[in-house]
Amino acid sequence: MPIVEPSLVTVKREEKLELDGIDVSGDWNTFLEPRVHTDLDLKIVDWVRSQPQGETISRCWQCGTCTAGCCMHTDYGLEEFNPRYFIYLAQIGYEEELRKYAQTIWRCVSCNKCVERCPKGVKVEEVVHTIGTYLEVSGGAPESPADRFDRAYTENLLARGVLDEAALFRTYERLEGRKTPARDLLRLGFTMLLSGRLHTGPFAHRTRGWRRMRPVLTKILEEEERARRARVEAPASRARGGSPGRAP
Ligand code: SF4
Ligand code: SF4
Known part of the structure; x- marks a missing residue:
């Protein structure tokens, strides 16, 4: 790791130093101060x-x-x-x-x-x-566009039990913080509608019994998330002799 903190470096400067007639003035005896890393965790x-x-x-x-x-x-x-x-x-x-x-x-x-x-x-x-x-x-990785799309997809699917392509697109745009020009949106929507691949508004599918199914699926997703976190917490705690359940 490069040393980027100048205060950690001490330099003994020799302004006028001559050895056997040769001028060797300059920085001598450069040392790194002892330092404690607080950003490293095994x-x-x-x-x-x-x-x-x-x-x-x-x-x-x-x-x-x-x-x-x-x-x-x-x-x-x-x-x-x-x-x-x-x-x-x-x-x-x-x-x-x-x-x-x-x-x-x-x-x-x-x-x-x-x-x-x-x-x-x-x-x-x-x-x-x-x-x-x-x-x-461990959940601290920066969210990528693919992660955001996953999130938009899950939100959209949970809402109604089937995909609403237009709603998915809007959610993804919101998460990405961007806005597609209306003209491009219309062109895309029209093309999808003609090819039978746009299911939104009056064309939207419905999933029967979704109101009862949604809490079940939500619970499964929450349990999966808990299990994912446990995969990090439990083995690391065992390896270090710590108590299970410590946050990563
Ligand atoms: S993983 Fe193997 S090949 Fe790669 S740096 Fe380590 S010792 Fe070398
Ligand atoms: S297995 Fe992955 S890390 Fe290894 S040489 Fe292939 S691409 Fe690189």
Whole structure:
């Protein structure tokens, strides 16, 4: 991690220093002040290690062979996809930085070249996916457009039991904070209506008995969310000897 805080660096400046007739004036004896990291938390690596697919993370010695051969990093030129760096951030517990890659990390195509090449036997592909799962289930990853679409879709489906394409579109636009020009909307709506793919207003489908069904589905979704959170909380607590149920 680069040192970005100048106050942590002390420099002894020699304004006029000559050794054997050579002027060596300048900055000498540069030291870093001792510092305490408050933004590092090993619960990530504890959790990843506690998962069957993540237990080899501790073997990594940061040689970079996986990244050098990774097709996403090299062949597809996605420089920010860097399995070695993901593992490093998880190992030191730098969650804030790792979260910047919460979407990118899923770009892995599971080619397993990294696994073949790793000299330490790290199951890189599985470890990378496990880190991605942690970021997802711990719930602090920045919401992507795909996440927002999921949310709009779920809201829309729960409301009536079937999709209302126009309402879905409006909700998604609201969540994205954008507004499609009326002329484009009309053109899109008309095309969908003609092709029989617009079910809104008088053309909307109805789901019989949805009023009774909706609370059931809502409860299932809430339970799923609780289970997702428990997947992070319970193993990490066990790995560190903490009490179950501690927030991630
Ligand atoms: S090749 Fe293996 S040991 Fe080297 S950085 Fe990647 S995971 Fe770590
Ligand atoms: S499995 Fe994923 S991380 Fe490994 S080389 Fe392939 S794309 Fe890269």
